[in-house]
Structures are given as structure tokens and as C-alpha cells.
Amino acid sequence: MSQFWKPGTERPRLVDDEEGGVLLYATSSSSSSGFGYGSLEKQRQRLPVYKYKTAILYSVETHATTIIVGETGSGKTTQIPQYLKEAGWAEGGRMIACTQPRRLAVQAVATRVAEEMDVKLGEEVGYTIRFEDITNEELTRVKFLTDGVLLREMMDDPLLSKYSVIMVDEAHERSLSTDILLGLLKKIQRRRPELRIIISSATIEAKSMAAFFNTRICRRRREEEQGPTKEPAILSVEGRGFNVELFYVDDPVSDYVQSAVSTVMSIHDQERMGDILVFLTGQDDIDTAIQLLTEEAQSSGKQGLVSVPLYSGLPRADQDLVFSPTPRGKRKVIFSTNIAETSLTLEGIVYVVDSGFSKQRFYNPISDIENLVVAPISKASARQRAGRAGRVRPGKCFRLYTEDYFSNEMSVVGIPEIQRSNLVSCVIQLKALGIDNILGFDWPASPSPESMIRALEILYSLGVLDDDAKLTSPTGFQVAEIPLDPLISKMILASCEFGCSEEIITIAAVLSIQSIWIPVRGVQKQLDEAKLRFAAAEGDHVTFLNVYKGFIQSNKSSKWCHKNFINYHAMRKVIEVREQLKRITQRLGIGLKSCEGDIQAVKKAITAGFFANAARLEPFSHNGMYKTLRTSQEVYIHPSSVLFRVNPKFIVYHSLVSTDRQYMRNVITIDPSWLTEAAPHFYQKQLHSSIPQ
């Protein structure tokens, strides 16, 4: 390995990551195994953040905004809410909120904090995530929630008046909801000077966050200002990770999959025992890498390697393999996507191999298409990946790019999600909160005006916004109320008119789940056959109705799912979402009605939401090429669709996925005259040119 690698000139150092001392999937080390309160208290005091308790409380007392830079295992997430509670911030009926970008983290942190405070979860300490509200209105003083839920709460309580302090954790990840939340919190602060905001962020982002929240206008007027200082305070808390030594390649690699496999082999050869985590970009890479490694290990007679894939599409049981203990004398190699960068914490990793790439979403507002492309990661991501090696003992990280590339070419932080996404949901949420001047909204990072305008256009075409870009009544307000993509919400509202809301909320629930089929490559043929049992000539949406019906008739049986290659957990989720939609539609005064098999009604309701996603088969096309009616984009039916190779003339699709081609996922056949019925304004021009009568 010494020929291949050169130690970086950068000195080995502590590497940060984001969880404040909470180890997901490591619940056995907590009090349930017999530690009493006293021991928990001692553990708390040993956390690095403990030393800063007074400083943090002082800063929160005197500053409107405090930015906490916390490294690995600093304990900030679990401890700061408790400090605030002890200092009296939850007195007088007030509450302390702490947001996380992910549900799992919310549950884990809340559970841990309840344990440390020796209270029952759901009483003094509670949490709220979608479908799960473990809080008690009278008792709960410290509340953990996803930032998406807090945004929803603002619809009822725009000033978030019940909270005295709001801590936004993992702000450096710059997720869509976090950015919207930060923009809104800044606005709230102006109206509620007594509100305190704590933002926990990685080092790299701290300064820009501070600049964003700095609302102090003029230095001289400082003495006249009432209340806390407007200029944010920045506090830094060290972590408790181990050293991770960094290595770079001498020359750029041409094939990072092959290179990752060779590196794993060298580590296995030359380094002491310890598991390896390899960051690749997707399922394809991962499958190829595992195959290559198996071959290389076989041909060189090397033993003792156990390779495990890890990506979100993997069935739950297979994902759990990653957490099973490595057999004695073996070395586990986990080939993972970005999922291991933030969402999952793996124990026992000592070596990290970083390809330097990940798949990232990019949105093109001109074509209104979201693309998934392999792109170089940022320095922040690279640090995060490296940090995964230093959790149990000092580790090593092998970067499959040159040190020169890292220093001079890699961007410091990634592009915030809000600048890479379709903004339709985001715009409607702001409108619902009464923010009229969307283009002038103060964001932590501004999205492009093109994306904003495109979102406004789409919402206008859906009849959600009027000529003055205000929410229409009742449609606009109703669509904003439903926590789904506005196109789906519109479809639900239309179903009322067509008398098929029972069917449409089922379809809406299925569409909001990733996939209801079991994702297995080896048994593709059986999966296709299973699909045929439910396939409807009208398309995928109607097929979903058949699957749902079968699932209900089987009495929601997991056996039935297994037999039919249907993902049982996904179907449970469908039931859950459907129940939620049922409640919401009832509140909106939409009566649930079944069309009793009138499929045309169902398809018309779908068209009412998705008219913009219409495509027409190219005449004389031999390979099933379609063009979208709106922008004449070349698109194809996705191979997973029941209409693949059927190629009906006119279709409406739910979404596009872009790989080497643009694939339409979930399609139904339509009659083109429905398009002009559903959106006359939208299709007026195209009517004569592209739709034959």
C-alpha cells in the first residue's frame, strides 16, 4: 500500500460529525441494561458540552441567536435542551423545541433525554413526527420534532408562540425544510424579541449562519436596543471522536469502483483487523464492487472478507445485516451509498474508503425536470465520511482522489437542497403562511428566480394561485392543507367532483411511498410475473388499486405480501398515509365516495392533477419514444411500469426519473380531450398543434 498511498500533509485530527452523542441502533448501552440514574448523571457530566453549560446558558440569555459548533459526540443535542429546562426556559407554560431533519433521530434523541431526565417519554419530554405525536399538551416541556413538523405547526400558530427556545439541529445539512424554517424563524424573531434560537451547525457553516441571523442594523444604536443582542454568538464545543488519519491517491483514478475494491484488498492485506466502510454512489456501483471483490478475493486466495451492501432500497432484513456482529476472525466490508454518511451510524468501522462521489439531485426549472447525477462531494461531506472511521478507535480514511484535488478543487460545502429542487411545495407552504412576496423572501441561500417563477406558474396552472399570486379559495387553501405534493393534492380535490375519492386517496397514498414492490434483482422475473396478477390495462395507478384491494382482502397479511412480491412494510405505510388523508379530507369537507369500478372517473381525477405531465407516443417510433406535450422532451415508459412495451398513444405520468434516458414512472392511459377539459388555459395553444381531434 505504501506505493499507492502517500500520507497527506494535513495533520491527523479529530473529525466532526453530527450526532450529539446519540448512537442510533446502540440502545443496549443505556439504562435498560441496569445503569441507575446516578451513573447516567456521571455520563452526562463527562460529555464535552458539560464544560460549556454556563457559557451556553449565558449566551442564550443575552443573545437572540446562538450558534453552536459541535463536533462528534459533544453531547449538544441531548444536553442543551436539558440545560435550558434546568435554567427555567420551560417555566410558565412555555416549551423548548429541538428539531432534527430525520424521524429516526427525533425518536432516538427524545428517548435518550427522557431516560436521562428519568421521566416517562411523552410526558415532560416528548416528540412529534408525522403519524406519531408522543406529547402531552399539559405536561410536555421539552419537545423533539422534525423540522417539517415544526413548519406544519406554523400553519396553526405562525409565531410559534408556545416555544421560548427553538434549537435547530444539523443545520449544516441545509435540507429543504431546515432552510425554509431558518428563513421563517428570522422573520418570527422580529415579531417576538423574547424568542431564542439556537442553531447547531458544523464549523464550515457557522459564519454564514451568523451573518444570516445578524439583524443588528447600526452599531451606535446598540445601547438603545431592548432585550437580547441581535448579533449571534458563536460557541464551539469539541468532540470526542478518535483520530482519523487521511490518505490520498498519488494520481487521479479513472475507475473508482475498481480502485475502491483494490484499496479494500490492500487494507485487508496490510492493516490490522477492523471493519471497512466504502462510500460509493448507488446500487449499480455497489453490486459491481461486491462482485469484483468476491472475484479478486477468490483468485488471490484471500479469505476472511464478508461484504455487505447498504442502500435505502434494500429490504429491511438485508439492511439489518449491516448491524449484525462481524464473525470472529472475519472482516466486514460495507459498501454503502450516502445513507451511511448521515442517516445511519455504523459501529466498529475503523477504515473508510471514500470514492469522492455521490448521487445528487439537480432541478432544471426550464425543463421542469429533476435529474439524479453522479457528482463530486464537498469537503464537508468528505470530512463527514472520514469521521465514520473514528468512532471506536483511531481509524484511517483512504480518499480515492488526490490531495491537490481536495485542497484546490473540491468545493467547501455542497449546494443547499433549496437550490437543487422543484419549489412547488415550498412556495405553497410560504403562501399558506401569508408570505406574499415570495421573490423577496430572505433565505439562508436564495433559490434561483427561474425556479421560483416556474413554481408560481405551475401553481397558477393548477388553480392554486390566482392572477395576483394569492392562494385561491377554497382550492389553494385546501391544497396547502394536504401534506403532499400539490399535484397529488389537486388530484384528491378533483376526485370529489368525479365521485372517486375513496380510490384516489389510495392512489395518493401509494404514490407517496417509494415503492410497494419488493426490490430484488435476482428474482426479477418472478416479480414481473407477480405484477401481472395485478396489472391493469389502464396503467400503474389502477394496478395499485388492485394491489390495495388484494391486501385488504388478505386481511393485511404479510404472508400474502411475501407471496406476491409486495413490500409488507410499504403497504402498512400506505394504510397509515391513507388514514391520514382520510382524516384531512374529512376535515376539508370532502366526502369519501367510491366510483364502484368506474375507472374513467379515476383517470380523469388523476389527469386533473397531472395534466402537465402528459406525453404522446412518437408516430412511427420503434423504441417506444414519447414526447411530453408541454416541452417536447424525449421520454420513455419506465421498465417497471405495467405499460412498458404496451406503449399507448397518450399517457399521463407521475414522475420522471433520469438516468441515461428520461423514464416516466407510474403512467396511465388517457384520452387527450381530458387534458383540455382539465386545464383549458394550459392546453389552449397545444390543442390544435399537437393534439389531434
Place this chain on the structure above:
DNA sequence: GAGCACTGC
């Protein structure tokens, strides 16, 4: 002939 990661009363 094919699926980065999250999320929402």
C-alpha cells in the same frame, strides 16, 4: 429493461 438520501396532521 431499471431504483442517492431525507421529509410532511
